[in-house]
Amino acid sequence: MIVSSHPFPLSNPLDVQPPGIRWAELRQDVLNTLVRNAPGEEPRMLDLSAMLTRPAILRRLAATLAERLPPATERLVAPSAAGVTLVAAVALESGLPFCLLTPADGVFGDLFPGEPVVLVTAVTATGSAVSATASALISRGARVLTVLTALDTNLGAAERLGAQGLDYIACIRTEEV
Structure with a gap:
């Protein structure tokens, strides 16, 4: 079993797989979501809905994050x-x-001043939306530990968030797929 520093230990069948195997399976799942216009054609984009609506992919992605x-x-x-x-x-x-x-209502759920939080997002591109969200969290008193993204499209998010002083972790980068 993987040892977790969180109060709730991980305990699902994915725990028995070595991290390298889980990573390889997740990478292959993501590759399988690439949208192609014709057989043999270079991939054009990732199908985000496939990544977030297929339980096998979502489960591996959640475990990896x-x-x-x-x-x-x-x-x-x-x-x-x-x-x-x-x-x-x-x-x-x-x-x-x-x-x-939420832009209109603020926060849905609890968020306490000084609370250490992680901003989780599926995809980042330039990082402008995530940067604005992090700023909104900070203005509400939260302590943003990191921005954790499933997929970084390599369009400047790391640089933008770094300039803002935020730690940034990308699970997968487009150059890896």
Whole structure:
């Protein structure tokens, strides 16, 4: 069993697989979501809905992201309603609570001043939306430990978030697929 520093130990069948095998299977799952226009044609884009609606992919993705959570994490945050599927899966995997940041209503769920949180997102590109969400969390008193993304499209998010002083962890980068 993988030893977790979180209060809720991981305990699912994926735990018995070595991390290298889990990573290889996740990478292959992501490769299988590449959209092609014709047989033999170069892939054009990832099918995000396939990554977030297929249980086998979502489960591997959640397990991989949960392994990368900083030990001090007390809450996960979804930056929008579109991110609820992924953050809920990571919450179930890690045993951590989560909340949703909404543009209209603010916070759906609990968020306490000084609470160490991790912002979980499916895909980052330039990082502008994630950066704005992190700023909103900080203005609400949260302590953003890191931004954790499933897929970095390599369009500047790491640089933007780094300039903001935020730790940034990408599970998969487009150059890896």
